[in-house]
Amino acid sequence: MSRGKRQKNRFVSALAAVVLAALVPAAAIAGPLTDKGTQPGLNHPIEASGDCSLCHGNFDAQLHVEPWTTWAGSMMAQAGRDPLFWAALDVANNDAPGAGDFCLRCHTPRGWLAERSEPPLGSEDGCGMLGRIDEPDNDFDGINCHLCHRMMINPSPPAGEQNVYTENGQYWIDDGDCGGQFEPCRHGPYDYLGAGESPPPHAWVYSAYHEDSLICGNCHNVTSPLETLIDGGIDTGIPFPIERTFREWESSSYSALGPGFVTCQNCHMPDAQDDPVYASSFLSNNRTGDMPLHYFVGGNAWIPDVLRQEYPNLGLSSELTATRNLALDLLQNDTATVDLAILEPATAGQPMDVEVTVTNLSGHKLPTGYGEGRRMWINVQAQDGNSQLIWESGAYDAATGVLTHDSQAKIYLVEQGIWNYNGTNECDAADALDRPMFHFVLGNCIAIDNRIPPLGFTGGNDPQIMPVNHSYPETFPGSGELVNYDVTPYAVPIPPGVVPPVTVTATLHYQTTSKDYIDFLFNEAIENSFADDCIERSAGFPGMTRAEVLKGMWEAYGRSAPVDVAADVVAAATDLDGDGFAPPADCNDGDDQIFPGAPELCDNADNDCDSQIDEGNPGGGSSCGTGQQGVCAQGTEQCISGGIQCVANNSPATEQCNGLDDDCDGQTDENNPGGGGSCSTGIPGACSDGTLQCNSGVLQCIPDSPGSAEICDGIDNDCDGGVDEGNPGGGAGCNTGQLGVCASGVQQCTGGALVCTQQNNPSPEACNGADDDCDGTVDENNPGGGASCSTGLQGVCSDGTALCSGGNLICEPDTTGSAEVCDGLDNDCDGTVDEDNPGGGTACSTGQLGVCDAGTEVCQAGAFVCEPTTAAGNEVCGNGLDDDCDGAVDEEEDCALCDPADTYSLPTQTSRLIIKLIATPARDKVVAKGAFVMPDSSASTPDTEDVTLLIADEAGEFFSATIPATNFLPKSGGKKYDYKDSTRPYEFGGLRQG
Template identity: 35%
Template structure:
């Protein structure tokens, strides 16, 4: 028996010895026997092998551990606020163990049965789980039997009696008579389509009655019969059938004459898996209400998986499908409401029988009772072999909702050591992407593959698909199959932006990205795990959460929906990399735009209709006049221009001329998905590692587009710009429902007003405003333009970041209007409103003091700043650290568009057209370092010796490993390296530690020159920064002890390539009096900053003052400021980062370590390698957060 809410069972034998049986009974046990006093001293109370046991509720008769089905039903009542007595009473009418008898009958009916009372939570199928008891003692007390009443009820069907004709998709009233001396306990109803040879369940466990309102399915035929089976209180069953055949008439209407038979598929059939639990009533009791950030319940509630049947776009789409191909909605309902489908409420294939419980979508029991349909000996649970053997037909693969469910309520999951309060099985199936493939490959079984690739024929209708193989059906979605041929499925890809806390950052399965690992508990009292898959199940549907509240008030959590939408936007902004290169066309201005697919499937993927990604390109002349735009979007109408240059990534299925002639409809691209039998265009970007042949093999080929070569997972688009173009803005947008599609759903609906209602909601909610996935700006070198004279809405990185106690957020607004700047935590919960007012166009700033809206100090961790205007939305991550936190992190870091943090540079390639990202094998190897003192320009392709996997580097690699780090306990903001001319960041004693905050860094001594980047450069990579305000440096002559003066703000990108050595001999400029100074080098870089590259659109890093005495010749007289922090130059031992030695301790007047060029170090200075500080032994990582400075080329 359950003893307390906290799953602690009293040790009954011990207490018996101490206080006797009466006091040993815990409160719930007492409540049970108080309600059923006749059960005292029966098998439910005492057994020969275990007196005063807890076996009514627990499998372990000593108490504790997993509860049996009856114990779970009592627990649900308790966790929903019922008292012990009320929870026992609430479980009374339930047949928890699904043996045909309610708890009331099993415990109290001693008249009709000779072996009662019996255990209400045990039956022959689960008694093997009983512990600490002789199971032989239980055999006679599992299911009521042996009664004096052995006669079955007498049943007679009175309608239909034979000869009737009924219309499908209408309701008919079945009638019967059923009598028995013991009374009728329950009614089941079945239908036969072949005169009584085979039967399929229509309804089950109906209360005693004599009629039923039957929704007539679309199963036309003249040999139909109805069977009514009645069970009496003694468990005897009798049935009666229609005396003769009746007719179900053909459905009138529809473009294609399909029936429910066309969409029948193998797997567990309706009523074959019992009843799924209600997540809100059952699962939430243990898996919710304790940590919204990681708990399964609240994350699932905010996901589209938990709202698939509340999606009004889906509902409007299914109505059109039903108009086009009657009964096709059954295929949709299998995955959008698997609970409703399994419990028989899909007979109305338009969804009219669905309940509020069914609208919980892909719910807990559906996934956690899922059985791998392809049995694997030694891997699958042994019970699965029998479950699969009982299916009417085997499932041949994963897809189309052809799921198999455990008929017993035994939950399955990925952890072998789960401490569940219910029956549980460790399941390898739940650790694989195959589980997700169940619903993320969708095929239309009304079509059969033809002789030619991509050609499909209509199968013989009113019959199941001839072989049930989804590869012989028309493909509607192939997300799972696209993954299966990607590099992710072949060992994984280094993509830490998706990996959560997974060590190593390599992701492989669907769950790795869409249920990223976190640290926390999977249940309220479960163990803390570091590999907890968060049930956010995030995809790309960013608009439907805005629609749900209007349709289903009271069925959702607004907080959970908001958090779910925020996760969707964050996921979309990780899905692609955008790069822009200047590429003159025919002597005139032009750019090449590259979009790289960072996902494991096509970009975009999923349901094809209405989803699109597009490139918006805008070009301005020197006067900031817009002279060119491609892919223009009008937020006032939701219209996207389809100009001749527009690049829109999407798929266009449609109807072939062959099928169009057969059905009498127009051929061509079409939104009538259930009638589509061909694909006219598919230019979506393939996933990394997939070959063109493999994509064709899984029915997701590239169609009508020749822009992809073998193995290419990016797309390049060249834009021929008009003369005079000087500044280019490029933005990548995603939209989950287009104007054309929502208008189609409105205009094509002839059934009801759902289409119009959806259209009105689409307008009211902003017309599915597209999500900005990425954005870049570029000043064209060929035009001589200097600066961008107009404003663009942008949010600059916070400074400082990480921070404590406060940070500044600077932003620009394109035009006057309402502006909000808000802080959210990483789970999408609002922390603070910083700005909420009308602002003029231009630059603005706000400071966050690390406190929430109530003035309370926020916890350390990652936060997101959101800047929102009427037409734009920008996000930035912030990290609030504790005072006295860890010291220097690695200085290598990541360059613009470069390799993962801490990677070394890649050798320079020829400065030619941009080459594609390195696809790489499964596991990454760091690329070789760049030659010391050089900046690489463009890397044309894979490294000749090996392919680099993971988040590989488009056209070049990131900066190298940075310098040695400060002591680990030093203040977190001490990441910037001390440079010659500055006092050291920590006491000059090498490895000394200093906890707590430190004093502000003083300015450099008078005349202190800026050190050159010492030994080692950074390999340039394609640009990847977000829009960012830059600052122009004016002429200056720093006075004694004064920092350099910065001129007015200016926004510009670098525009020229610099090829060749920067500091080939490791030359170094020492401060006055600090030793012999070597000559200045062409590029001065302050340690602690970032050198991201020098291709157009790249960021140069640096931190601190300007290099004195140099003049700018390489960048057309425009000195460029450094972006704070980032990636620095290669450290002295960058070629062997794992063998770096600690820096020599400073000794005033002495001589420090010898730099790699061979010359003595400047006396009295700690040696700081470029790019910030590197914790001892690390190969590089996030660059230091230096002050905003600048550099000049000489």
């Protein structure tokens, strides 16, 4: 086994508990810029890497995957020999004296931990480092085996410090005795617990930290110890982020646990897949698929090749070559993709729109890491059909190292500057002479950072890693993740007369060190009189500044030749005639009237490029005359062989019955075409058979025989669909030879012959003066008679019995009339009952009082009653009579209502059901007695005159009211009237004429 790498998770501080308590790191303080993590002055110095090679290198001559062998040529191993580092260190020390100590901690950690980066044992310029730079196993070995495998998470850091850091090389080094073995533990990814596994012969301890990306953060986050970040002129207080490769990875989807989780080691130290593979020369513990290759491969393919040629005494030619080749492989296969899209055809004399999409495949920004002089750019070239370059963006001159900054050039880089350096109140990344500046330790602002984010990048608002002066959209609105690609548009000018086809090539280049950076370092050294390089070589000292050494190497070894990372080539369709289309869609690129969708012309050419010529009859379709006769005279203009011709719509044909000259001989329907055959006319009877005849262009069936008047012969003579209809020859009366009503007949045409048909059949005898039952006797046995009936007479003569007489039923009265008597019947059948008071007229007494007692017998309802001669009325004052029949004569109470001096005559009034009187205000009661009887002398016909009443109220006071004629209501039996108000009855005691 067994390795914690399979856990694939972030090493947490709890795991530090496995570290032995005896592993106590040193706590010395070296200086103000590097006072975190393990400080110089170790109990156990860092051993030379050559010691490790005895077991971990040069034992597999076939595979060359041993840990030391793969590490030896890496930039980790050569971090202290990189000539670019030493030239930049001089600038840092010049900008901030003593700052070199900060840089040496990562690049020469063996010398730094041995106190050789500061006085008294050394200096910040690295001149105190032990060994020659072009020889192995000394302070210039960079991050060596013993350093890396003694790194740990500190289980008990000093007060105020963290147990792990991810910036500025603030690593913790195990400096204790490993379990009493008198040396520190080597920390690594194996626990040797698997069956048959053999532990190493030196002190060791399992470390999940070495499988975690945290360990890479030690050096791959670099933060300025001197400056804070200024954003738009505002000091954010954030220590200035010089490099943020680890933080970029942390903000990508690769750092999230799950299927897409990828550590730094997964990419830069992939596991060996050969079988078997071993980590040591003991050839035990086969690590197939479980041994990280120590290539630490990155994007720097130039420096390994420089060191291979400059420092042959290292004896690492094959190792440095392998590193260069691995860097090229990583750059060209796992770094980015380029996709070129041509958005329109190449049209001579016009720009052609092109888009180039660069997609970042790495786990951090592209490019990342040390920003000074490091850049990527897109080179776009357009060539004509003769492979001649007609346009280029991002051109690079390999002879001079100059990259052309044309108006459309896209260069991916980060430019860190100094705020207001030139008095511009901006982030100045160039000096007053417009020369690019690279002051590593003085930078405090970011002028531009358009580097492409990694997949799932969430640092879009993080001021330490966010894009600056360039915008990357979110993967979708609100996702919080920026896209990992960049799309750059180009307008490629196409010259007139270009030879097709135009081919466009987009290439993404990566360069480790630019001419701008080399020139800056050189100028700084000259202008500031930097001392000559003090680091010794096998041949002695260079006798020149480090910047001069670097520039010489740069010019001698390809000027850090750009690497072609990815490319795409597309042949553009070329539109030579400027019609907006190019071959193959444009089938004639020499004629701007011929292109897909162009209107087709009658010119014997394929104008619309649909592989058809003159289709759709272009220019034709109009009517025209051919000069021929008949149906051949009318034609249509047709496009034929590129010209318009009048083509007859019809050719001569056999004459048909259609009113046309089908054979174009000037005659229409001659010789009865289609006619002569027998046919059915569709007419019934004698007219049904016919012969076909062409008439007015239509074949008609003409009857062979016309119709005639219908006769009684069983044939439809008049061709109307009916046979012998209308009783032809019939209708005359005839005698059937029978009796009674059965003797009468009519001549009827039946079956083609006249027959005397009986009109009536025998039926029950009816009272009609006829022999209905055809028995020779008329109206026998009183048919229909004998029933009770009404004679139509009045009174007792109304009832009778039906009798058939003279062929008619009559009602014969059962009783004849007599003289009228008082019995409630109409005895004399005159319509009046007991008229003329039969038996009455005798005087009688009614039994009432006053003038109402005298009466006369009157026949009423078949009996005699005594009817008063005089009816009760208003008491008349002074006549000595009981006028109101109340047993009192001229009583005072009633007489008070009378006005005997007045006389009156009453006009005829109109009667109504209700009489209403509007009472005088405050007169709420009226003494009301008596009734008004219209005098006999007055007219009986109502009129429309009003009457005024004089009415006494309860207090004896009089008031008058007018009664409209419409308010009188007659009582039954005479001319007596009542009067009523709508709410109370009134009676009146006197009238005066109104």
